[in-house]
Amino acid sequence: MKYYLNPPDRILMGxxxxxxxxxxxxxxxxxxxxxxxxxxxxxMNEVADMLRLLFGTKNILTLPISATGSAGMETVCVxxxxxxxxxxxxxxxxxxxxxxxxxxxxxxxVTKLEAPWGKIIEPDNVKRAxxxxxxxxxxxxxxxxxTGVWQPLDEIAKIVHEAGALFxxxxxxxxxxxxxxxxxxxxxxxxxGTQKCISAPPGLSPITFNEKSIEIFSHRKKKVQSWYLDLxxxxxxxxxxxRAYHHTAPISSIYGLHTALNIILEEGLSNVYKRHLTxxxxxxxxxxxxxxxxxVEDEKYRLPELTSVYIPPNIDDKVVRMRLLEEFNIEIGxxxxxxxxxxxxxxxxxxxxxxxxxxxxxxALAIILKNLGFNCDNSDAINEVYxxxxxx
Amino acid sequence: MKYYLNPPDRILMGxxxxxxxxxxxxxxxxxxxxxxxxxxxxxMNEVADMLRLLFGTKNILTLPISATGSAGMETVCVxxxxxxxxxxxxxxxxxxxxxxxxxxxxxxxVTKLEAPWGKIIEPDNVKRAxxxxxxxxxxxxxxxxxTGVWQPLDEIAKIVHEAGALFxxxxxxxxxxxxxxxxxxxxxxxxxGTQKCISAPPGLSPITFNEKSIEIFSHRKKKVQSWYLDLxxxxxxxxxxxRAYHHTAPISSIYGLHTALNIILEEGLSNVYKRHLTxxxxxxxxxxxxxxxxxVEDEKYRLPELTSVYIPPNIDDKVVRMRLLEEFNIEIGxxxxxxxxxxxxxxxxxxxxxxxxxxxxxxALAIILKNLGFNCDNSDAINEVYxxxxxx
Numbered sequence: 001m002k003y004y005l006n007p008p009d010r011i012l013m014g015x016x017x018x019x020x021x022x023x024x025x026x027x028x029x030x031x032x033x034x035x036x037x038x039x040x041x042x043x044m045n046e047v048a049d050m051l052r053l054l055f056g057t058k059n060i061l062t063l064p065i066s067a068t069g070s071a072g073m074e075t076v077c078v079x080x081x082x083x084x085x086x087x088x089x090x091x092x093x094x095x096x097x098x099x100x101x102x103x104x105x106x107x108x109x110v111t112k113l114e115a116p117w118g119k120i121i122e123p124d125n126v127k128r129a130x131x132x133x134x135x136x137x138x139x140x141x142x143x144x145x146x147t148g149v150w151q152p153l154d155e156i157a158k159i160v161h162e163a164g165a166l167f168x169x170x171x172x173x174x175x176x177x178x179x180x181x182x183x184x185x186x187x188x189x190x191x192x193g194t195q196k197c198i199s200a201p202p203g204l205s206p207i208t209f210n211e212k213s214i215e216i217f218s219h220r221k222k223k224v225q226s227w228y229l230d231l232x233x234x235x236x237x238x239x240x241x242x243r244a245y246h247h248t249a250p251i252s253s254i255y256g257l258h259t260a261l262n263i264i265l266e267e268g269l270s271n272v273y274k275r276h277l278t279x280x281x282x283x284x285x286x287x288x289x290x291x292x293x294x295x296v297e298d299e300k301y302r303l304p305e306l307t308s309v310y311i312p313p314n315i316d317d318k319v320v321r322m323r324l325l326e327e328f329n330i331e332i333g334x335x336x337x338x339x340x341x342x343x344x345x346x347x348x349x350x351x352x353x354x355x356x357x358x359x360x361x362x363x364a365l366a367i368i369l370k371n372l373g374f375n376c377d378n379s380d381a382i383n384e385v386y387x388x389x390x391x392x
Numbered sequence: 393m394k395y396y397l398n399p400p401d402r403i404l405m406g407x408x409x410x411x412x413x414x415x416x417x418x419x420x421x422x423x424x425x426x427x428x429x430x431x432x433x434x435x436m437n438e439v440a441d442m443l444r445l446l447f448g449t450k451n452i453l454t455l456p457i458s459a460t461g462s463a464g465m466e467t468v469c470v471x472x473x474x475x476x477x478x479x480x481x482x483x484x485x486x487x488x489x490x491x492x493x494x495x496x497x498x499x500x501x502v503t504k505l506e507a508p509w510g511k512i513i514e515p516d517n518v519k520r521a522x523x524x525x526x527x528x529x530x531x532x533x534x535x536x537x538x539t540g541v542w543q544p545l546d547e548i549a550k551i552v553h554e555a556g557a558l559f560x561x562x563x564x565x566x567x568x569x570x571x572x573x574x575x576x577x578x579x580x581x582x583x584x585g586t587q588k589c590i591s592a593p594p595g596l597s598p599i600t601f602n603e604k605s606i607e608i609f610s611h612r613k614k615k616v617q618s619w620y621l622d623l624x625x626x627x628x629x630x631x632x633x634x635r636a637y638h639h640t641a642p643i644s645s646i647y648g649l650h651t652a653l654n655i656i657l658e659e660g661l662s663n664v665y666k667r668h669l670t671x672x673x674x675x676x677x678x679x680x681x682x683x684x685x686x687x688v689e690d691e692k693y694r695l696p697e698l699t700s701v702y703i704p705p706n707i708d709d710k711v712v713r714m715r716l717l718e719e720f721n722i723e724i725g726x727x728x729x730x731x732x733x734x735x736x737x738x739x740x741x742x743x744x745x746x747x748x749x750x751x752x753x754x755x756a757l758a759i760i761l762k763n764l765g766f767n768c769d770n771s772d773a774i775n776e777v778y779x780x781x782x783x784x
Contacts, residue, residue, distance in 0.1 A: 001654045003438040005647060007425045017643060020424045028644055029421040032412045032593050033399045034723045046395040066595070067459035070639045071620045102619045195640055201424050203458070203595055203642030225617050227494045228463045245728075247462045248587055250595030251409060252420055253645065255397060262393045331426045336637075 010325070011357055014333035015145045015306055016173065017195035017202050018349035020256070024200055027259035028252045035249045043258055044238060044249070050261035053269065054175055054198070055190065055208045057182035063238040064194070064204035064257060065229065066250050069172040072191030072205030074102050075229045076168050079209075079217040080137055080189060083107035087137040088129055088165070090114075090121040094146035094336045095170055099139050106225065108137070117147050117339065118308070120301050123155040130163035138165045142180070143173035145196075146336045148308040148345065150178065150301050157185040166213060172196060175206065176264055177276045177305035177349060182208055189213040194253075197276065197305055199350030200260035203253040260350075279353050280304020282388040283346065286362050289381040290369075295343050305353065307346045308335075312374045317341045320368055328364040358385055402717070403749055406725035407537045407698055408565065409587035409594050410741035412648070416592055419651035420644045427641045435650055436630060436641070442653035445661065446567055446590070447582065447600045449574035455630040456586070456596035456649060457621065458642050461564040464583030464597030466494050467621045468560050471601075471609040472529055472581060475499035479529040480521055480557070482506075482513040486538035486728050487562055491531050498617065500529070509539050509731065510700070512693050515547040522555040530557045534572070535565035537588075538728045540700040540737065542570065542693050549577040558605060564588060567598065568656055569668045569697035569741060574600055581605040586645075589668065589697055591742030592652035595645040652742075671745050672696020674780040675738065678754050681773040683766075687735050697745065699738045700727075704766045709733045712760055720756040750777055 012019045033040050044063075052062050065075050077099070081087060087108040089100045092115040103110050113129050115121050121140060130138070138160045142151055153169065160167040166188040171180045177197030182190055189209045195202035209217075209231065217224065217231055224230035228247065236244040264272055284294060284302060287309050295308035311317055317334060321344070324330040333345035348357065359382060366378035404411045425432050436455075444454050457467050469491070473479060479500040481492045484507040495502050505521050507513050513532060522530075530552045534543055545561065552559040558580040563572045569589030574582055581601045587594035601609075601623065609616065609623055616622040620639065628636040656664055676686060676694060679701050687700035703709055709726060713736070716722040725737035740749065751774060758770030 002442065002657050003650065003654060005419055005422065005435065005650050005654075007422050007435070007647070008429075008431055009423050010425050010429065012424070012426060014426055016640060017424050017426060020644075022421075025421040025423070025644075027397055029414075029417040030397065030399050031401050031417070032404070032409050032587075033402050034404060034406055034409060035594070037400075037402065037717070037723060039400055043397065043399070050394065067463065067620060068639050068642060071459065074618065074620045098619070105615055105617050105619055193640075195424075201642060201644040202427070202640040203645055223497055225497050226466065227490070227497055228459060228466050247460045248409060248585075248594040250460065250593060250642075250645065252412075252417075252593040252648065253595055253642065255399070256644065258395065258397050262395060262397075265394050325429070331429060 008329060011330045011360065012352055013347050013357060013361055014331045015345045015347050016193065016349060018199045018347060018352040020199055020201055021263060021351050023263060024256045024259045027255040030255055032251045035251060036243060036245060040251065041243060043254060047254060047258050047261065048238065050265060051206045053265060054261065055180055055182045056184060057208050059182065059208045059210050060239060061214055061231065061235055062208040063234070064206045064254070066247060067205060068202050069193035069205045070098065071229065072193070072207050073099055073170060074226065075207050075231065076189045076191055077102045077106050078224050078226045078229050079231050080166060080168065080213060081106040081108040082221055084109060085136045086133060087139065088113055088135045090140040092119060092121055092147065092149060093117055093141065093144035095141045095144060099170065103139070118149060118295050118297070120149055120151050123159060126156050127159045130159060130165065135163065135165045137168055139168045141170040143171065143178065143303050143306065145173045145306060148296050148303045148306045150303045153185055157187065161186055173303070173306055176272065178303065179273055194257055194260070197350045198260050198264065200257045201253065203250055204257055276348065276353055277304045278389055279355065279358060280307065280348050282385045283307055283348055283358050285388050286358060286381040286385040289384040290362065290366060290376040290378060305347060305349045308343045309346065310343055311341070312369065315369065315372055315374055319372070323368050324364055328360065330361055330364055355389060400721060403722045403752065404744055405739050405749060405753055406723045407737045407739050408585065408741060410591050410739060410744040412591055412593055413655060413743050415655060416648045416651045419647040422647055424643045427643060428635060428637060432643065433635060435646060439646060439650050439653065440630065442657060443598045445657060446572065446653065447574045448572055448576060449600050451574065451600045451602050452631060453606055453623065453627055454600040456598045458639060459597060460594050461585035461597045462490065463621065464585070464599050465491055465562060466618065467599050467623065468581045468583055469494045469498050470616050470618045470621050471623050472558060472560065472605060473498040473500040474613055476501060477529065478525060478527045479531065480505055480527045482532040484511060484513055484539065484541060485509055485533065485536035487533045487536060491562065495531065510541060510688050512541055512543050515551055518548050519551045522551060522557065527555065527557045529560055531560045533562040535563065535570065535695050535698065537565045537698060540688050540695045540698045542695045545577055549579065553578055565695070565698055568664060570695065571665055586649055586652070589742045590652050590656065592649045593645065595642055596649055668740065668745055669696045670781055671747065671750060672699065672740050674777045675699055675740055675750050677780050678750060678773040678777040681776040682754065682758060682768040682770060697739060697741045700735045701738065702735055703733070704761065707761065707764055707766055715760045716756055720752065722753055722756055747781060
């Protein structure tokens with residue numbers, strides 16, 4: 001062999017990918033079959049069926065796009081937006097910013113509705129913006145991976161629909177971690193990722209479109225600018241009576257997703273959400289007990305699956321992250337944009353989300369921080385975590 | 393479990409995916425690590441290094457796009473073409489036709505240079521077309537997966553460069569099966585697939601761009617219309633001093649590709665090409681000996697890794713393909729477009745390309761055809777195959 005492949009066994013507590021169960025990895029080692037094989041079409045139907053449960057939807061057009069999460073974002077934009085369309089995009093982190101960029105590349109007139117990083121988008125501000133101008137499309141991120149903000153969607157959904165716009169939502173870090181309720185909120189189009197709380201490897205982006213959104217891309221003035229992401233064609237490969245060849249689906253990745261979804265549904269969605277909420281809050285209490293300050297001030301807007309925390313003064317970001325990785329095999333995430341070097345992002349997503357990982361991480365972090373001169377007590381923090389989880 | 397995942401063990405002799413070695417499948421079961429982990433960056437560098445060998449290039453910008461082959465096609469088009477650019481695209485099958493569609497979605501003025509399906513694009517016709525009009529971009533398919541035509545590229549490369557245009561080539565079904573010579577021919581940008589002769593699962597599309605092509609997308613008038621495929625950003629994630637986060641690479645698929653490339657380089661590229669050529673020609677002799685007619689008339693333009701053959705008169709396409717699949721676990725490909733129901737496409741790609749698969753396939757096909765009333769002799773055909781391979 002020219003090169004030896006020997007990836008280490010990490011504890012993935014960054015903003016994704018999360019750890020992947022051996023069952024999912026084993027599924028990816030099953031034999032590859034053809035993308036039009038009747039047996040594969042059965043698997044595709046089962047994946048779509050399970051995705052509908054996670055999205056909380058009956059939408060027929062629910063499938064994984066054959067590329068990672070950002071391609072899901074691009075899929076909703078290229079299919080729904082045309083040159084000159086007005087889009088209102090809510091921006092309070094990297095992924096809202098990215099949606100602006102993607103929508104502008106579709107030729108849309110984009111208005112940004114901004115909130116500071118770490119804060120939610122206030123429904124009243126959406127209401128005001130929608131009174132000023134008529135929009136076709138309002139985009140928002142449910143779980144901002146760059147900050148750890150949990151954006152409430154119900155009020156904004158009503159406001160957007162009253163204004164007659166499409167409501168488009170990013171659930172990349174939400175799906176499988178906190179409830180996603182496409183049909184209940186009447187969300188028109190949405191996308192997600194597989195490598196966060198679903199705990200499948202990266203490589204696919206689940207999307208779902210309701211009838212109203214399907215009508216829009218079925219009657220466009222111009223063709224969808226991306227051939228690869230054109231749902232007029234992909235829809236016929238994933239659904240319909242005769243499966244029309246479009247592209248070759250990533251067979252092994254679909255096997256992995258199939259197994260990861262099965263694992264989630266076996267645990268039960270409400271148990272999965274409860275596990276994330278309890279353990280996420282426990283980690284946050286542990287960090288606070290260690291004397292660290294959380295980035296998202298208001299607890300109710302803190303994602304349980306992704307916690308941002310300020311780096312203590314005089315502590316070097318990279319030194320800590322590299323020592324966590326090299327000495328303890330633990331990966332956490334760096335801050336992005338203006339918060340690079342200022343915050344860490346700690347994921348407790350899917351398969352990673354268990355009590356032992358919290359204990360290992362808090363101890364490892366405390367050892368390193370103490371070693372670097374930051375005074376903190378991990379035994380108190382661990383007790384705090386344990387008592388919270390047990391409900392004492 | 394809600395659904396049980398149990399894909400059958402097929403012999404994949406269609407136009408791709410091909411069979412995947414257990415070594416590659418095992419690699420996909422290795423633990424997922426972070427997309428910015430130093431250990432993963434090492435793996436990325438090794439993959440790029442091995443891809444350069446298969447492409448026959450020293451191009452720095454050589455990497456797998458995180459999506460299947462058609463996304464590779466879209467990557468070259470969206471990065472190199474802008475609104476109003478003149479593109480000449482050679483069309484003698486589905487993938488040339490697809491390139492026209494993709495380029496038009498980029499706003500290019502596309503001129504089609506057509507040849508009948510099953511024939512090559514004649515260099516003289518390219519020369520004539522380039523005298524009529526000034527083009528920025530000339531696109532052509534090296535191995536047409538819809539017909540099995542092996543397109544010679546050397547003469548056309550010279551003609552295109554003399555006319556001052558970019559020469560852009562599709563090697564999806566070529567790479568790892570027949571020699572690809574990017575630097576020798578001075579090809580400016582190219583893309584390929586992983587699920588054909590490389591025998592990794594589908595999900596990635598290797599691309600390579602030379603300095604001239606990099607200059608073009610680095611100095612565009614407008615942003616690349618696809619955020620996901622914008623090489624200005626992807627290049628910084630795969631190369632450069634500081635790895636800038638763009639999207640989350642499909643970790644497990646990269647592991648699989650890493651192993652598949654290792655396997656090819658261990659056999660040696662010249663041995664790999666010789667195996668494809670010998671076995672492909674042997675299969676073609678076997679089919680002819682059985683009384684079947686090959687679709688590509690001129691032997692020197694027949695791909696060894698993909699053979700198109702006419703369906704005998706009064707034989708039902710679907711019945712034969714379904715019986716091959718159900719009775720023998722053998723998948724072959726249907727004809728596309730005007731040749732649906734008229735030809736079959738038989739792949740002998742990568743890991744699938746061995747003598748035993750030829751023997752099994754010819755016997756299975758002969759049994760079914762005889763059973764359906766088409767008179768053919770498989771023992772002669774098998775002898776023909778064996779003698780050709782052994783050089784008797």
